[in-house]
Amino acid sequence: MDAEENERGSSQNSGDLKIGHGRSGVTSIPKVQLAASVFFMFLAVLIGIFRLMNLHSINIYPIFLTALYQLHPNIMVYGFLAPIVMTERLVGMKTLHTGRIYSLSATLMVPATLIGLILQIGGFVSEQPVLISAGGGIIFLGLILFIILMFGLSMKTGLKLPFYLMILSVIPVADFALLSVRSIEVDGMPDSLLLMLFPILFILGERVELSRFVSGNLERYGKYVLSLGILVVLLTVMLANFQFSMNLSMMISLVTFALLFVAGGLTMFLEAKNLIHVSRSTSPLQKYVSKHVMVAYAWLMVGCAFGVAYSIQAPGFIYDAVIHSLMVGYVGSMLLAHGPVILPTVTGRKINQSTLTLIPLILILVSNVFRISGDFQLGGVIQAIVSFASGISGWLVLVAVLVFLRSLVFSKPLIQSGPVL
Amino acid sequence: MMPAPQDEEMTRKLLEALKTCYDPEIPFNIVDLGLIYGLDVDKYGNVKIRMTVTSPGCPVGPWLIDEVKNACLSVPGVKRVDVDLVFEPLWTPRRMSEEAHRILGI
Numbered sequence: 033m034d035a036e037e038n039e040r041g042s043s044q045n046s047g048d049l050k051i052g053h054g055r056s057g058v059t060s061i062p063k064v065q066l067a068a069s070v071f072f073m074f075l076a077v078l079i080g081i082f083r084l085m086n087l088h089s090i091n092i093y094p095i096f097l098t099a100l101y102q103l104h105p106n107i108m109v110y111g112f113l114a115p116i117v118m119t120e121r122l123v124g125m126k127t128l129h130t131g132r133i134y135s136l137s138a139t140l141m142v143p144a145t146l147i148g149l150i151l152q153i154g155g156f157v158s159e160q161p162v163l164i165s166a167g168g169g170i171i172f173l174g175l176i177l178f179i180i181l182m183f184g185l186s187m188k189t190g191l192k193l194p195f196y197l198m199i200l201s202v203i204p205v206a207d208f209a210l211l212s213v214r215s216i217e218v219d220g221m222p223d224s225l226l227l228m229l230f231p232i233l234f235i236l237g238e239r240v241e242l243s244r245f246v247s248g249n250l251e252r253y254g255k256y257v258l259s260l261g262i263l264v265v266l267l268t269v270m271l272a273n274f275q276f277s278m279n280l281s282m283m284i285s286l287v288t289f290a291l292l293f294v295a296g297g298l299t300m301f302l303e304a305k306n307l308i309h310v311s312r313s314t315s316p317l318q319k320y321v322s323k324h325v326m327v328a329y330a331w332l333m334v335g336c337a338f339g340v341a342y343s344i345q346a347p348g349f350i351y352d353a354v355i356h357s358l359m360v361g362y363v364g365s366m367l368l369a370h371g372p373v374i375l376p377t378v379t380g381r382k383i384n385q386s387t388l389t390l391i392p393l394i395l396i397l398v399s400n401v402f403r404i405s406g407d408f409q410l411g412g413v414i415q416a417i418v419s420f421a422s423g424i425s426g427w428l429v430l431v432a433v434l435v436f437l438r439s440l441v442f443s444k445p446l447i448q449s450g451p452v453l
Numbered sequence: 454m455m456p457a458p459q460d461e462e463m464t465r466k467l468l469e470a471l472k473t474c475y476d477p478e479i480p481f482n483i484v485d486l487g488l489i490y491g492l493d494v495d496k497y498g499n500v501k502i503r504m505t506v507t508s509p510g511c512p513v514g515p516w517l518i519d520e521v522k523n524a525c526l527s528v529p530g531v532k533r534v535d536v537d538l539v540f541e542p543l544w545t546p547r548r549m550s551e552e553a554h555r556i557l558g559i
Contacts, residue, residue, distance in 0.1 A: 185509070188509070191508070241508055372477075374512050
């Protein structure tokens with residue numbers, strides 16, 4: 033039936049899709065970038081799965097993946113999240129004709145980030161520090177180009193607050209790229225925060241962008257979100273760049289997570305009324321998106337609360353629970369939420385709404401609950417069971433990704449199909 | 454400003470069809486949101502639409518345009534749909550309908 037409709041749609045409609053000021057702006061993104069990002073996403077997930085299993089004494093060591101254990105966060109952020117986020121923002125550049133410098137930035141930022149990462153991986157595996165340093169420098173360049181692009185978009189659209197938050201999100205991850213000249217490995221919470229703040233603050237910027245026309249409170253509260261974000265970034269950069277005593281580090285970490293908790297809570301408050309309206313919609317896609325966004329916000333709050341508990345060294349709350357509540361729970365749910373909307377832009381195909389399912393979200397939820405449970409020292413047989421469940425919970429994330437990608441199988445070309453970037 | 458319709462009945466049907474199209478994260482249809490800048494239909498069933506999206510940086514454009522084309526093609530008599538996505542003038546919340554303003558409280 034769908035195939036017949038596609039046929040009919042294609043033959044019936046020879047209409048033209050024009051982007052911009054009446055100009056036909058249909059160009060395609062290099063498929064190699066997209067393929068590389070997907071490859072790095074699977075690589076990072078697989079590394080994470082086996083690393084987690086090893087942490088819980090399920091000892092299987094695929095040689096190639098084992099060699100890259102330490103680069104799990106680097107690959108996930110620079111290989112997948114950064115290129116995807118950058119690609120998403122290319123749409124604005126194409127539609128607004130932002131000028132040559134911005135076009136150049138848009139063309140080079142993703143390849144620079146990916147090439148830098150590949151050099152760093154090569155340098156890490158072959159133990160060549162010069163490659164790691166060169167890779168860090170090129171990644172830094174790619175991220176600076178991204179900042180230039182977003183600055184251009186901000187100027188052109190007149191939207192300040194959302195883009196300021198997005199630009200702010202790049203600063204810590206660019207700092208990590210510079211620090212990787214010294215050491216590429218993520219060493220403790222400050223380094224992790226540098227990487228994590230990129231998707232966390234960028235997504236908050238996108239949510240603020242949305243709430244600008246669905247919340248009368250944006251002017252009043254939006255600036256607080258930005259101010260809190262600035263403080264969080266400053267504190268994180270301080271933590272990662274300078275040596276403090278243990279007590280002072282924990283205190284700064286505590287304040288950082290507390291501020292992030294408030295910033296996330298304020299953003300949620302700004303769009304709460306809209307989210308409730310949308311969740312009552314009859315549209316499957318609207319319901320799907322709103323449920324994912326609400327779950328994502330819940331994970332953000334949980335992750336920050338865990339971060340506070342971690343900072344005061346509360347029993348049981350260890351590093352992994354903080355990281356994966358934020359990165360798998362919050363960022364993962366937000367990616368699932370926006371996937372059906374963003375994929376048509378980058379693939380030229382639209383997901384059939386009837387194939388959308390909450391299964392990936394539930395799998396992520398279950399995986400995180402297992403993983404967090406594994407952090408607690410319960411003792412005895414229960415400990416062994418929970419530890420095993422935590423050890424294999426990474427596979428649920430992989431299944432969630434595959435179930436989500438399955439919906440692409442049932443996608444159909446956009447009318448006048450073709451990527452429109 | 455909406456151009457004078459060649460066929461008022463067809464224009465009315467098209468607007469009704471467009472009211473079934475939603476931005477995935479906003480509880481109002483694209484007509485009430487004020488995203489449709491212009492709608493033109495000729496006697497051969499060729500439809501031309503000028504529209505925008507709420508944010509130029511938003512990646513929802515291609516998805517929404519597909520929704521618009523599907524909605525228009527569902528109206529009997531429509532043979533072809535051209536969509537022109539424009540950003541001049543930029544959309545602002547002032548373009549939303551009174552009901553949308555009232556419900557969102559802005």
